[in-house]
Each structure stands twice: as structure tokens, then as C-alpha cells.
Amino acid sequence: METDAIVVMVTASSEDEAVAIAALLVRDHLAACVSLFPVSSIYTWDNKVQNEPEWQLMIKTQQDKFADLETKVRELHTYDVPEIIALPVTAGSMPYLNWISTQVQS
Template sequence: MAEMTACWVAYTTIDSKEKAAALANRLVKEKWVACATIVGPVESVYEWQGDIEHATEWMLMMKCADEQLQGLKKSVADWHDYAVPELIVLPVADGHAPYLDWVRASARGKA
């Protein structure tokens, strides 16, 4: 039995809905993700350079397969306008099989 390609969910935050949409479109067009979902606005609270910051942001949830993951990580780092962009990647332990099959197919350009 062939081992199935893993699927991943990655997320980042960005300071405008327009920037989130532009990044999502570019990642899908370049085939680094099968799908990107824009959630927001959300409120982020964090320490930056000694100050507690509050920021209104939009979260971009991205779904990809193993073959896309390294390109996704590099692309977000290169295309994001934050000095230190948030990028958290989580493995998909389980899910709706037809959807995960579609994510895997997108990595091969067959979605």
C-alpha cells in the first residue's frame, strides 16, 4: 500500500483584508496552496520591541500537501510585508477524505 502524502494547515496574519486577499490569490495561482481562507478581522496582542501591541489583523488559513510546503513557507517569508511574519504550520491528523484528496491533487496540478 502506497503511503499517502501528508496535508498541512498553515496560517499567517496580515494587517488588511486586501493584503490577505492578494497573498491568498498569489499563493493559489502559484500552486503553493490548494486553498486559502481569510478570517477576520481578528485582534492580536503581542510584545514587540518592549511594548505590548494590539493589532487588528486578518488571518489567512492555507491548506497544502507535502510537495507544496517548503515553497509555501518561502513564499510567505518573501512576499509578506511584516519584518517577522507569523507562519505556523500544523499537520492534518484526519479530515474529510475527498477534501484531503483534492488538496493532494492540487499539489500535482490535477485539482
């Protein structure tokens, strides 16, 4: 099964920031759906190991929307270097994949 669907992972510093980013991506048809959930992230920043609460955005979209989505996230995000990574969807329910396509093409 070939699909152009991708899942883009973005972390945000707060629930408010995550909701704001998600809402604009869906409104602008850059994402069909964004799932949000709290996470705890451990990473190195400024040569120190950080342990911070964050909000994970799991963004469902299509490959051809990635560049515009990345630009929009960078405009809205408070981090200097936000996580913006795309994972391919190698298989899925065709009705759902078709729905994603319809939503981001609107």
C-alpha cells in the same frame, strides 16, 4: 489515517495583503484553498504590548509544499517576522484531502 495535508497559519496586516498572498499561493499551486478572516492580535513587539487588527490566513496544502510556500509568503509579506506555522492534519474527509493533493500537484 495517514495524511500529508497541513494547515498553515499566517497573519497579515490588512485584508488587501491577505488577499494578495492567498491569491498568489493558490495561483502557484502552493495551496489548494485559503480561508481569510479578521482577527484581533495581542503580542509583544519592540518591547511593547501591541493590540492590532489583522487578517488570518488558514492555508490548506501539503507538507512537501511548505518550504516553497514559506519562501513565497516571506517575499510578499510586509512584516519583518511574519507568522508562518504549519499544523498537521491528523484526519479528514478523504475526498477533501484528495482534492487538496490534486490542487497543489497541478
